Amino acid sequence: MSSLNKLGLSEARDKLRNKDVTSVELTEACLNAIDGAGALNAFVHNTPELALEQAKAADKSIQAGDAPDMCGLPIGIKDLFCTKGVPSQAGSKILKGFLPEYESTVTQQLRDAGAVMLGKLNMDEFAMGSSNETSVYGDAVSPWRRRNDDAALTPGGSSGGSASAVAADLCLAATGTDTGGSIRQPAAFVGITGVKPTYGRCSRWGIVAFASSLDQAGPMTKNVRDAAMMLTSMCGHDRKDSTSADIPVPNFEGMLTGDIRGKKIGIPREYRMKGMPVEIDNLWAEGRNMLKAAGANIFDISLPHTKYALPAYYVIAPAEASSNLARYDGVRYGHRASLAQGDGITEMYEKTRAEGFGHEVQRRVMIGTYVLSAGFYDAYYNRARKVRALIKKDFEDVFAKGIDAILTPATPSAAFGLGEMSDADPVKMYLNDVFTVTVNLAGLPGISVPTGLDAQGLPLALQLIGRPWEEGDLLNTAYALEQCAGFVAKPKKWW
Numbered sequence: 001m002s003s004l005n006k007l008g009l010s011e012a013r014d015k016l017r018n019k020d021v022t023s024v025e026l027t028e029a030c031l032n033a034i035d036g037a038g039a040l041n042a043f044v045h046n047t048p049e050l051a052l053e054q055a056k057a058a059d060k061s062i063q064a065g066d067a068p069d070m071c072g073l074p075i076g077i078k079d080l081f082c083t084k085g086v087p088s089q090a091g092s093k094i095l096k097g098f099l100p101e102y103e104s105t106v107t108q109q110l111r112d113a114g115a116v117m118l119g120k121l122n123m124d125e126f127a128m129g130s131s132n133e134t135s136v137y138g139d140a141v142s143p144w145r146r147r148n149d150d151a152a153l154t155p156g157g158s159s160g161g162s163a164s165a166v167a168a169d170l171c172l173a174a175t176g177t178d179t180g181g182s183i184r185q186p187a188a189f190v191g192i193t194g195v196k197p198t199y200g201r202c203s204r205w206g207i208v209a210f211a212s213s214l215d216q217a218g219p220m221t222k223n224v225r226d227a228a229m230m231l232t233s234m235c236g237h238d239r240k241d242s243t244s245a246d247i248p249v250p251n252f253e254g255m256l257t258g259d260i261r262g263k264k265i266g267i268p269r270e271y272r273m274k275g276m277p278v279e280i281d282n283l284w285a286e287g288r289n290m291l292k293a294a295g296a297n298i299f300d301i302s303l304p305h306t307k308y309a310l311p312a313y314y315v316i317a318p319a320e321a322s323s324n325l326a327r328y329d330g331v332r333y334g335h336r337a338s339l340a341q342g343d344g345i346t347e348m349y350e351k352t353r354a355e356g357f358g359h360e361v362q363r364r365v366m367i368g369t370y371v372l373s374a375g376f377y378d379a380y381y382n383r384a385r386k387v388r389a390l391i392k393k394d395f396e397d398v399f400a401k402g403i404d405a406i407l408t409p410a411t412p413s414a415a416f417g418l419g420e421m422s423d424a425d426p427v428k429m430y431l432n433d434v435f436t437v438t439v440n441l442a443g444l445p446g447i448s449v450p451t452g453l454d455a456q457g458l459p460l461a462l463q464l465i466g467r468p469w470e471e472g473d474l475l476n477t478a479y480a481l482e483q484c485a486g487f488v489a490k491p492k493k494w495w
Helices: 001-005 009-017 023-035 049-062 105-112 160-167 182-188 224-234 278-293 304-328 345-356 360-370 377-400 426-433 436-441 471-485
Strands: 043-046 076-080 116-120 173-178 194-196 216-221 266-269 297-301 406-407 446-453 460-465
Touching: 001 023, 001 076, 001 160, 009 023, 009 224, 023 043, 023 076, 023 116, 043 160, 076 160, 105 116, 105 173, 105 224, 116 160, 160 173, 160 216, 173 194, 173 224, 173 426, 182 194, 182 446, 182 460, 194 224, 194 471, 216 224, 216 278, 224 266, 224 446, 224 471, 266 278, 278 406, 278 446, 278 471, 297 406, 304 360, 304 377, 304 436, 360 377, 377 436, 377 446, 406 471, 436 460, 446 471, 460 471
Parallel strands: 076 116, 076 173, 266 297, 266 406
Antiparallel strands: 043 116, 173 216, 194 216, 194 446, 406 460, 446 460
C-alpha cells in the first residue's frame, strides 16, 4: 500500500468509497513520501498530527455514507493561504511567526468537504517570481532532471512547492494561486494540470494579497478530471470578498464528456513570438491537429494588443503590490527589526521592511510606488489600465464571434536550471509570463495541460483559454486534449 500517494484524486476517491483503502492509509503514504523528499524542499510547514486527525474524521464520514468527493483526500496548501493555527508566511521573513486565527475561505471550503491538509508548500516570496528562487525557505526543486544531467531545475513559480509536491507524488493535489501565470507555468514545467479560474470564481479572502485585481486561487492536480473535481470544492460565492461572484457552481467533473465536436478553437497569430523555440512551435501545431482530429474547428484569430500585455502587467501588478504590502510594518504582527537608541517609527518601518522583504519584493514595491507617484501616475499606471481594457476587449471580440476556447503555448520553454536566470537582469525572468499574463489581465479562465516532452526529456504544455464563467466547457476541451495527447510521463526518482 506504500504507493497510494501515486494515486490521483478521482482514483483515490473511488477506492475510498469502495472501502479498498482508508483516508488514514492514504495520508500515511503521503506523509512517508514527504519525509523522504527533503531534497525537493516542497513542504515547508508539515502538519502530520493535524492530517491524521482529519483523516480519521474523514474515514468516519465515509463509513457513514455521507461524504463529499474531496472527503479523505490528502492535499498540500500553498503558503499564501492563511490556515488557522498553522504558520502562514507567504514565503517571506517579514511574516515569520504569524499564526492566523482564521482560515481562508478556499481552505475552509476544502476542509468542509473533508480534504486532509498535509502541510504548507513552498512558494516565491509574496508570490513574486517565476522560479521559486525568492522564497525565505530556499529554492523549491523540481523532481525532473534533464537527460544525462544532474543540474537542479526550477519547478516554476510562484506555486513551485505545489508543482513539485504534486509531480513527485508527495500529495494527491495542491492549491495554488495565479496572478500572472503562477499556477499554469509551474504546472507546465513539471507535467501536471493547473487551472486558473475566472476572476471572482474563487474567494480571495484569507489569501495573502499580491495584486488584488489579478490574484486567483486554483487547483494543481495530476490530471484534468482531478482538477475539475477539486475546483468544484474551491469555488463559490463569499460575502467576505467583494470581488467574489454570486454565480452557481456546477459540478465541473460531471461536465467532462470529451466530446468537443463542432467546438471553435482560436489560434492567436500574435502568440507566434519571435525566437520561439522550434519544440514549442511544433507542440502547438500538434495540439491544433489533436483538437481538429477530436472534431473541433480551428480558426486563426487576432488579439492585437497582446504585445503590450507584459509591460502593462509589470506596471499594474507592482502598483497593487506596493499598496497591499504597505501593511507589513512591524507594528502588529510578523518580523520587527531591532532598533537603535533614538530610532522612531519611521526608522522602525524602514529597518523592518529592509530586513523582512527580499530583493525581488523590494524591487516590485519600488516600481509600484514609482508608477503610482504624483508625477508618473498618468504616464504609467493609468496608461497601463487603458491597455488592460483593450486586451480585455480583444478577447471579448473574439468570443463574440463564436470562438469557444483559445489554444496557445503555456510557456516559452521547458524548465530551466536553478540559478540560470541572472538576478542582474530580471526582465529575462519576467518573459516567462509572456503567454499567461493576458489571461489575468482579462480575468479569464485558463488551464495548462501537459502534452509532450522536449529533447531533454522535460515536460512541455499547452494552454487553453476559455470564456468567462465557463470553466466546465474549458475543462471538457482540456479533457479532450489530454486524451489525445496521452501524456503519462513521470520524473525518475532521484531524491
